[in-house]
Amino acid sequence: MSTLAxxxxxxxxAYLGGFLMGGRGLRxxxxxxxxxxxxxxFVVGPxxxxxxxxxxxxxxxxxxxxxxxxIAMLVGLEYGTSGTxxxxxxxxxxxxxxxxxxxxxxxxxxxxxxxxxxxxxxxxPDERDRLLLALASGxxxxxxxxxxxxxxxxxxxARGPVTELAADLARGQExxxxxxxxxxxxxxxxxxxxxxxxxxxxxxxxxxxLTALLLGREMRRNWLWTLLLGMSxxxxxxxxxLGVSVALTMLCLGLALAFASPLRREIRDLPAWLEGAxxxxxxxxxxxxxxxxxxxxxxxxxxxxxxxxxxxxxAAALRIASPAAxxxxxxxxxGLGAAGPISMIVGxxxxxxxxxxxxxxxxxxxxxxxVAGEFAGVPALRLALRRAGEIPDALPVPGEVANAxxxxxxxxxxxxxxxxxGSAR
Amino acid sequence: MSAPSPAKGAGTRLVELxxxxxxxxxxxxxxxxxxxxxxxxLLAGRNLAAVGFFLLAGSLASSLLEVLRLPHLTGFLLxxxxxxxxxxxxxxxxxxxxLSVANSLALSLIALAGGAxxxxxxxxxxxxxxxxxxxVQNGLALLLVPLAFVLxxxxxxxxxxxxxxxxxxxxxxxxxxxxxxxxxxxxxILSQARPSGRLTDFTVGFVMTSDVVVVVLLALxxxxxRPLLDPAATFSFGALRALGHELLGSIAIGTTLGLALAAYLRFVxxxxVLVLLVIGLVLVEVIGYLRxxxxxxxxxxxxxxxxxxxxxxxxxxxxxxxxxxxxxxxFATAGxxxxxxxxxxxxxxxxxxxxxxxxxxxxxxxxxGALAGDPPLLRRWGWAGLVSQAGLALGIASRLASEFPAFGxxxxxxxxxxxxxxxxxxxxxxxxxxxxxxxTGPGAAGQPAAVASPGGAPxxxxxxxxG
Numbered sequence: 001m002s003t004l005a006x007x008x009x010x011x012x013x014a015y016l017g018g019f020l021m022g023g024r025g026l027r028x029x030x031x032x033x034x035x036x037x038x039x040x041x042f043v044v045g046p047x048x049x050x051x052x053x054x055x056x057x058x059x060x061x062x063x064x065x066x067x068x069x070x071i072a073m074l075v076g077l078e079y080g081t082s083g084t085x086x087x088x089x090x091x092x093x094x095x096x097x098x099x100x101x102x103x104x105x106x107x108x109x110x111x112x113x114x115x116x117x118x119x120x121x122x123x124x125p126d127e128r129d130r131l132l133l134a135l136a137s138g139x140x141x142x143x144x145x146x147x148x149x150x151x152x153x154x155x156x157x158a159r160g161p162v163t164e165l166a167a168d169l170a171r172g173q174e175x176x177x178x179x180x181x182x183x184x185x186x187x188x189x190x191x192x193x194x195x196x197x198x199x200x201x202x203x204x205x206x207x208x209x210l211t212a213l214l215l216g217r218e219m220r221r222n223w224l225w226t227l228l229l230g231m232s233x234x235x236x237x238x239x240x241x242l243g244v245s246v247a248l249t250m251l252c253l254g255l256a257l258a259f260a261s262p263l264r265r266e267i268r269d270l271p272a273w274l275e276g277a278x279x280x281x282x283x284x285x286x287x288x289x290x291x292x293x294x295x296x297x298x299x300x301x302x303x304x305x306x307x308x309x310x311x312x313x314x315a316a317a318l319r320i321a322s323p324a325a326x327x328x329x330x331x332x333x334x335g336l337g338a339a340g341p342i343s344m345i346v347g348x349x350x351x352x353x354x355x356x357x358x359x360x361x362x363x364x365x366x367x368x369x370x371v372a373g374e375f376a377g378v379p380a381l382r383l384a385l386r387r388a389g390e391i392p393d394a395l396p397v398p399g400e401v402a403n404a405x406x407x408x409x410x411x412x413x414x415x416x417x418x419x420x421x422g423s424a425r
Numbered sequence: 426m427s428a429p430s431p432a433k434g435a436g437t438r439l440v441e442l443x444x445x446x447x448x449x450x451x452x453x454x455x456x457x458x459x460x461x462x463x464x465x466x467l468l469a470g471r472n473l474a475a476v477g478f479f480l481l482a483g484s485l486a487s488s489l490l491e492v493l494r495l496p497h498l499t500g501f502l503l504x505x506x507x508x509x510x511x512x513x514x515x516x517x518x519x520x521x522x523x524l525s526v527a528n529s530l531a532l533s534l535i536a537l538a539g540g541a542x543x544x545x546x547x548x549x550x551x552x553x554x555x556x557x558x559x560x561v562q563n564g565l566a567l568l569l570v571p572l573a574f575v576l577x578x579x580x581x582x583x584x585x586x587x588x589x590x591x592x593x594x595x596x597x598x599x600x601x602x603x604x605x606x607x608x609x610x611x612x613x614i615l616s617q618a619r620p621s622g623r624l625t626d627f628t629v630g631f632v633m634t635s636d637v638v639v640v641v642l643l644a645l646x647x648x649x650x651r652p653l654l655d656p657a658a659t660f661s662f663g664a665l666r667a668l669g670h671e672l673l674g675s676i677a678i679g680t681t682l683g684l685a686l687a688a689y690l691r692f693v694x695x696x697x698v699l700v701l702l703v704i705g706l707v708l709v710e711v712i713g714y715l716r717x718x719x720x721x722x723x724x725x726x727x728x729x730x731x732x733x734x735x736x737x738x739x740x741x742x743x744x745x746x747x748x749x750x751x752x753x754x755x756f757a758t759a760g761x762x763x764x765x766x767x768x769x770x771x772x773x774x775x776x777x778x779x780x781x782x783x784x785x786x787x788x789x790x791x792x793x794g795a796l797a798g799d800p801p802l803l804r805r806w807g808w809a810g811l812v813s814q815a816g817l818a819l820g821i822a823s824r825l826a827s828e829f830p831a832f833g834x835x836x837x838x839x840x841x842x843x844x845x846x847x848x849x850x851x852x853x854x855x856x857x858x859x860x861x862x863x864x865t866g867p868g869a870a871g872q873p874a875a876v877a878s879p880g881g882a883p884x885x886x887x888x889x890x891x892g
Contacts, residue, residue, distance in 0.1 A: 015699045225750070226481075226753075229477070231481065240473065
């Protein structure tokens with residue numbers, strides 16, 4: 001397949017992504033983790049059918065970097081909010097802790113796999129590379145996808161305190177893998193001409209503040225798009241040249257813009273279309289970059305097992321701390337196990353930054369967690385929400401859910417508080 | 426600035442100026458400090474940063490130039506020139522060359538929008554004016570510009586030593602280059618000022634159709650001149666036959682594309698930006714591979730959507746939503762391309778040819794206006810939109826340079842210097858003429874009461890974002 005054909009495929013995938021996640025029409029269709037796009041990318045990529053060669057894909061690496069940056073910026077823009085609702089700080093902190101514990105668990109068992117699997121140890125003889133690889137895998141598995149919760153809201157009409165809790169924790173978790181990418185990119189990068197510590201965050205924050213300043217107090221959509229596009233490309237390009245993490249830089253840009261601009265609510269409303277059009281091709285590109293290396297399969301298995309073990313711990317802690325989580329039962333442990341776009345984006349960021357074993361392993365771990373989460377995490381979340389009485393017995397007609405959330409028709413499941421449509425994307 | 430724009434206070438202007446200074450300073454610093462990135466990532470980083478910088482700095486500069494009533498295009502061009510490889514070196518030659526790849530996207534949008542701006546109703550109403558103008562403007566330019574070229578022989582070093590036949594042939598080729606107009610400049614001004622009226626209709630109609638006229642005349646003139654420049658060459662109409670196939674094929678494909686686009690807008694009507702990207706990035710290559718003229722194809726497609734369906738407004742709206750972003754990058758890159766040292770070397774000849782071409786346009790406007798019975802407004806200002814030149818002129822000059830290598834390099838350099846002047850002055854003239862003719866601003870016929878953003882696009886445009 002030529003570069004032109006790959007471009008066409010990516011545009012078509014973006015087109016479909018815009019429909020699937022754009023907030024109208026087909027919203028709620030497809031798998032919540034987006035793993036079908038990962039699998040599709042893998043199948044047509046160089047590791048399987050070879051319809052797209054590694055060389056063709058190489059031409060699109062800058063696009064992949066831009067996608068990583070944009071998604072990180074969107075996470076920053078939406079951090080701390082769920083639709084129009086502000087997430088309480090304690091839940092954001094709890095989400096961050098959950099991410100840290102999950103990532104640490106995954107990294108610990110990935111590291112342990114080098115001790116138990118001689119083939120893995122032989123493949124990565126250098127201790128520093130092993131540590132980097134384990135931490136990268138842990139970073140990729142540190143998040144829970146909010147798409148799974150959103151899927152439950154859109155498709156199953158879920159709403160209530162457990163749904164809200166799961167959505168809030170997922171939001172709080174999202175920044176952890178992106179922060180980890182920033183730290184690892186800095187620590188693992190070449191040491192010859194290294195910029196000062198904090199260059200990426202400072203750059204992102206400065207660009208975000210400048211965007212807010214230029215945007216002013218009057219909402220002008222075209223001007224906002226010009227600013228967002230210009231600042232994001234400038235930020236991504238500068239981060240690339242300085243050798244700092246694109247994901248962390250753009251996360252800070254989004255955070256600073258949301259913090260500094262009085263128009264933060266209007267800004268957050270805008271990127272829904274962008275998210276769909278960027279996430280889906282990114283998943284496809286990430287899938288096409290997956291390389292299954294036998295030597296590190298144990299490391300991947302260790303990382304996934306570590307993630308599951310950590311989630312069991314988290315679920316136990318949640319049962320103690322939250323009455324709502326108690327009502328959801330033990331299935332909640334696996335319900336928080338659904339991985340998705342953020343994991344894959346982090347994996348993709350590692351592949352682009354650390355091509356070879358480190359990046360490939362992190363991406364493979366992210367893909368394994370995403371696909372496994374689709375089979376285990378999403379059904380478990382559904383079970384937990386059903387047990388908590390937050391999923392109505394009769395499935396709502398797609399399209400009615402949004403209406404129900406916006407203007408509750410009366411008592412009943414639809415009238416209970418819950419994440420707003422679009423709030424847990 | 427007659428385009429509808431919110432009044433900006435001194436504070437806002439100061440913030441914009443400071444931000445512009447910060448951005449320029451940051452880019453200059455980034456270009457000078459040693460960075461850890463290398464190879465492909467360094468290039469990718471430079472390209473992405475340059476696009477972002479052009480977008481932001483171009484928008485800010487155009488907003489600041491509103492005070493001087495200058496068109497936004499001038500701001501975009503100035504940012505490119507100042508930050509480009511000939512002045513501050515914030516954006517280097519390699520990056521500018523890389524960004525030029527995106528020109529096809531910009532030009533395809535410009536052609537689509539240009540076609541959609543051609544309404545049969547307006548064309549029918551102005552057919553007499555357009556017909557006379559096409560005949561007189563092109564005839565006069567083909568007469569006066571070559572004449573000036575021959576008379577100014579001492580200013581043109583590469584013509585020394587040529588016999589009269591060869592000199593006449595080169596002068597005629599130069600005349601064809603002078604015939605080219607700039608659809609992109611016209612559409613850029615339209616995107617900013619949203620004018621409406623007789624002058625606007627005339628300029629859009631003339632400039633869009635002039636592409637076809639120039640392509641045909643180029644083939645004719647090259648066929649005639651070749652034996653004069655190359656004694657071994659024989660006279661052949663083979664090129665014209667190929668041209669006929671190319672033009673008819675392009676129109677046929679454009680019609681099909683236009684109908685498909687109209688059906689898409691009617692029955693789906695979403696994700697139009699992505700459809701435009703497919704057209705501008707993928708379809709351009711496919712049509713080029715098939716050896717058809719993609720600009721004419723898209724011009725036809727836009728025309729079909731506008732005149733054979735009810736979706737023209739929707740298409741224009743969608744293009745305008747993204748057009749501003751595309752125009753900023755396109756013109757800033759064009760500005761960075763301008764070879765100022767070359768203009769400095771060749772300025773006497775370039776200035777002379779610029780003046781003769783502009784004079785021919787003014788004279789042609791008066792004569793054709795009188796012949797067609799145009800209103801005084803059109804006779805006075807009809808020439809102003811015809812001065813701009815850009816990519817098409819350079820493209821033709823480059824093609825001629827490769828076809829006639831004996832003098833091609835110098836010919837191309839002179840074209841670059843002359844086009845630079847036309848590119849800088851032309852948009853200002855067109856914008857001023859529209860202002861003077863009263864076709865811009867809230868009072869103009871059909872002018873929506875939109876609010877221009879600092880980037881120049883209306884905030885009330887509906888499909889503002891890529892959605």
